Amino acid sequence: MIRLTGLKKTYQMGDQTVEALKGLDLHIPRGSYVAIMGPSGSGKSTLMNILGCLDRPTAGHYELDGEDVSGLGNDALAGIRNRKIGFVFQSFNLLHHSTALENVALPLIYAGAERQEERAREALRQVALENRAGHRPTEMSGGQRQRVAIARAIITAPPLILADEPTGNLDSQTSEEILDIFERLHKAGTTVVLVTHERDVAEHAERILAFKDGALVKDEQWRQPAATAAAAGQPGAAS
Amino acid sequence: MTFRGQLRLMRQLTSIALRSLAQRKTRTALTMLGVIIGVGAVIVMVAIGEGAKASVARTIKGLGTNLLVVSPGFSRRGPVRASNVETLTAADAEAILARVQGVVQVAPELGQNVQVKYLAQNTNTTVLGVTPGWATVNNYTLRRGRFLDDLDQRNSQKVAVLGATVVTNLFPDTRAVGQTIKVRGHNFKVVGTLESKGQGGGRDPDNQILIPLTTAQDRLFGTDALRTLSVQIVTEDQMDRAQADIEALLRERHRLADEAASDFTIGSQKELLESASAVSDTFTALLAAVAAVSLLVGGIGIMNIMLVSVTERTREIGIRKAIGARSRDILFQFLVESVVLSGIGGLLGVAAGVGGSRLVSSVAGWETAIESSSILLAFGVAMGIGVFFGMYPAQKASGLDPIEALRHE
Numbered sequence: 001m002i003r004l005t006g007l008k009k010t011y012q013m014g015d016q017t018v019e020a021l022k023g024l025d026l027h028i029p030r031g032s033y034v035a036i037m038g039p040s041g042s043g044k045s046t047l048m049n050i051l052g053c054l055d056r057p058t059a060g061h062y063e064l065d066g067e068d069v070s071g072l073g074n075d076a077l078a079g080i081r082n083r084k085i086g087f088v089f090q091s092f093n094l095l096h097h098s099t100a101l102e103n104v105a106l107p108l109i110y111a112g113a114e115r116q117e118e119r120a121r122e123a124l125r126q127v128a129l130e131n132r133a134g135h136r137p138t139e140m141s142g143g144q145r146q147r148v149a150i151a152r153a154i155i156t157a158p159p160l161i162l163a164d165e166p167t168g169n170l171d172s173q174t175s176e177e178i179l180d181i182f183e184r185l186h187k188a189g190t191t192v193v194l195v196t197h198e199r200d201v202a203e204h205a206e207r208i209l210a211f212k213d214g215a216l217v218k219d220e221q222w223r224q225p226a227a228t229a230a231a232a233g234q235p236g237a238a239s
Numbered sequence: 240m241t242f243r244g245q246l247r248l249m250r251q252l253t254s255i256a257l258r259s260l261a262q263r264k265t266r267t268a269l270t271m272l273g274v275i276i277g278v279g280a281v282i283v284m285v286a287i288g289e290g291a292k293a294s295v296a297r298t299i300k301g302l303g304t305n306l307l308v309v310s311p312g313f314s315r316r317g318p319v320r321a322s323n324v325e326t327l328t329a330a331d332a333e334a335i336l337a338r339v340q341g342v343v344q345v346a347p348e349l350g351q352n353v354q355v356k357y358l359a360q361n362t363n364t365t366v367l368g369v370t371p372g373w374a375t376v377n378n379y380t381l382r383r384g385r386f387l388d389d390l391d392q393r394n395s396q397k398v399a400v401l402g403a404t405v406v407t408n409l410f411p412d413t414r415a416v417g418q419t420i421k422v423r424g425h426n427f428k429v430v431g432t433l434e435s436k437g438q439g440g441g442r443d444p445d446n447q448i449l450i451p452l453t454t455a456q457d458r459l460f461g462t463d464a465l466r467t468l469s470v471q472i473v474t475e476d477q478m479d480r481a482q483a484d485i486e487a488l489l490r491e492r493h494r495l496a497d498e499a500a501s502d503f504t505i506g507s508q509k510e511l512l513e514s515a516s517a518v519s520d521t522f523t524a525l526l527a528a529v530a531a532v533s534l535l536v537g538g539i540g541i542m543n544i545m546l547v548s549v550t551e552r553t554r555e556i557g558i559r560k561a562i563g564a565r566s567r568d569i570l571f572q573f574l575v576e577s578v579v580l581s582g583i584g585g586l587l588g589v590a591a592g593v594g595g596s597r598l599v600s601s602v603a604g605w606e607t608a609i610e611s612s613s614i615l616l617a618f619g620v621a622m623g624i625g626v627f628f629g630m631y632p633a634q635k636a637s638g639l640d641p642i643e644a645l646r647h648e
Contacts, residue, residue, distance in 0.1 A: 049642055052561070054561065054641050054642050055642060074565070074566060075565040075566065075567070078560065078563050078564060078565040079563065079565070081561060081563045082562065082563020083563070087561050087562065093557075093561070093645065094558075095558060097258075097259075097262055106558075106559070106562055107562045107563055109248060109251045109252075109255075110248065110559075110564045110565070110568060111563065112240045112241065112243075112245055112247050112248040113244065114244075114247075152562065
């Protein structure tokens with residue numbers, strides 16, 4: 001699903017060059033459930049931005065779903081984000097003036113897709129919020145907002161879900177609910193990459209990657225991949 | 240994306256833009272107001288200018304467009320134009336009538352400003368010696384009595400026809416026709432009065448007394464030097480040729496050498512009309528330019544508010560980009576907002592302009608003429624301003640880095 005080879009990212013800070021990622025090689029098979037950990041400044045945010053096609057590596061290659069995306073232009077990357085990646089953010093990032101249903105349908109607008117409302121309702125049903133379709137985010141609890149965000153992430157049925165501290169703003173019980181949804185998506189074959197700084201959240205994943213100073217310092221197979229996920233190394237099984 | 244998908248996307252982006260304007264009602268209304276005032280001002284100003292032009296043109300046409308006016312004296316543009324040059328005579332007038340083709344009538348005028356008395360009343364006016372054809376040539380109509388005729392002319396009768404202003408000044412209560420007035424010690428019998436022509440240009444066309452040309456020459460002024468000589472031509476298209484013929488004839492009669500300047504000038508109402516409408520056009524352009532500045536300010540208002548909007552909605556732009564909006568989708572959404580602002584503002588401005596023009600007509604009493612071209616132009620410019628001033632903010636929005644935008648609070 002994800003193959004990184006010699007991935008580097010450097011930033012120019014005044015006259016100083018900061019190496020956020022120092023030549024990373026990584027393979028995440030289709031259907032995996034991976035957690036990324038590390039203190040701030042470890043390069044995990046940079047990695048998430050590159051994995052999410054919001055940013056491009058300075059050097060090296062990023063192969064997503066069999067396609068090398070490291071050299072694509074902005075519009076092509078926007079298309080990849082729309083079709084292949086579902087984002088879940090710590091601060092939800094919903095549009096306040098739009099209803100839950102409209103927020104969920106947003107990716108479909110940019111895809112020029114048909115049956116938008118019907119598909120958005122179905123996505124809301126998957127996160128058990130079909131009765132909140134007409135509510136605005138400001139009228140919802142944090143857990144509900146994050147479920148709306150997850151519905152938005154899965155509406156285009158992307159093969160990859162990227163979650164950046166998805167439980168960071170939630171209490172522990174609500175966090176469990178959210179993590180259950182990720183578990184379900186994972187079992188259905190979606191590749192899930194979760195960034196967190198909490199060990200017990202990371203332990204929900206099969207594999208934990210620890211970063212420090214722009215390098216991968218620990219690659220831990222926390223639990224055995226599920227039977228279905230193990231077979232999902234071949235393309236086609238996830239989506 | 241399919242073509243239908245693309246259309247659906249554009250339709251949805253348009254409705255997103257409209258909703259965003261609807262959410263910020265006060266701001267939207269105030270921004271539009273700038274465009275409304277700009278477009279409205281352009282339309283009202285052009286209407287006032289065009290109205291003035293039409294009014295001047297009508298006044299000039301009222302004098303007769305197929306009229307040539309020959310005046311004595313050298314070039315009109317010369318430093319001094321002496322009014323007492325005695326180069327044009329009644330004989331010239333007769334020669335023109337007899338020898339120039341296309342001439343219907345000539346109306347020689349011989350006149351001076353004098354004081355005229357009736358009993359204890361007196362007034363300063365212009366006494367003009369004219370021929371019977373003068374009234375038709377100059378578009379005057381009779382109100383009471385009769386006009387001067389050939390018999391008056393032949394016998395140098397002391398009879399007079401009064402302009403409307405003179406009647407008001409000398410005969411506020413009595414009937415003028417049949418009374419006797421005193422001009423330079425001579426008694427003149429009033430035989431008729433003229434309909435008022437109204438003000439037009441500098442001189443009051445109603446403040447004059449008409450007497451037979453022969454009487455003026457022989458009894459009153461003792462000269463046959465004409466003040467002006469109006470020549471009526473059959474049709475307008477013969478004017479240029481007739482003007483040339485009259486010039487040649489008069490030069491011959493005045494025995495002017497080939498290199499000498501003419502001792503008379505020929506003006507036509509057409510020229511007067513052209514120069515007057517050139518003045519009106521300049522006036523209109525000036526008014527429109529001032530109004531256009533307010534339209535420009537309206538456009539800057541749109542840009543200003545769109546820039547604020549882009550800054551406020553940085554995070555929204557980041558979210559849209561993260562989930563797959565391309566730069567051109569963002570550009571389109573923001574450009575639609577500014578074009579809708581200027582477009583609706585433009586339409587309301589047209590309504591305001593039309594209403595404003597009517598108001599100016601009824602309150603100030605100025606004539607206004609609303610040109611459909613000025614409406615189209617003002618509206619078109621407003622739309623153009625929406626695109627032009629909306630482009631920079633929209634490009635700023637579409638060029639935002641999604642990572643930076645998502646971090647924006």
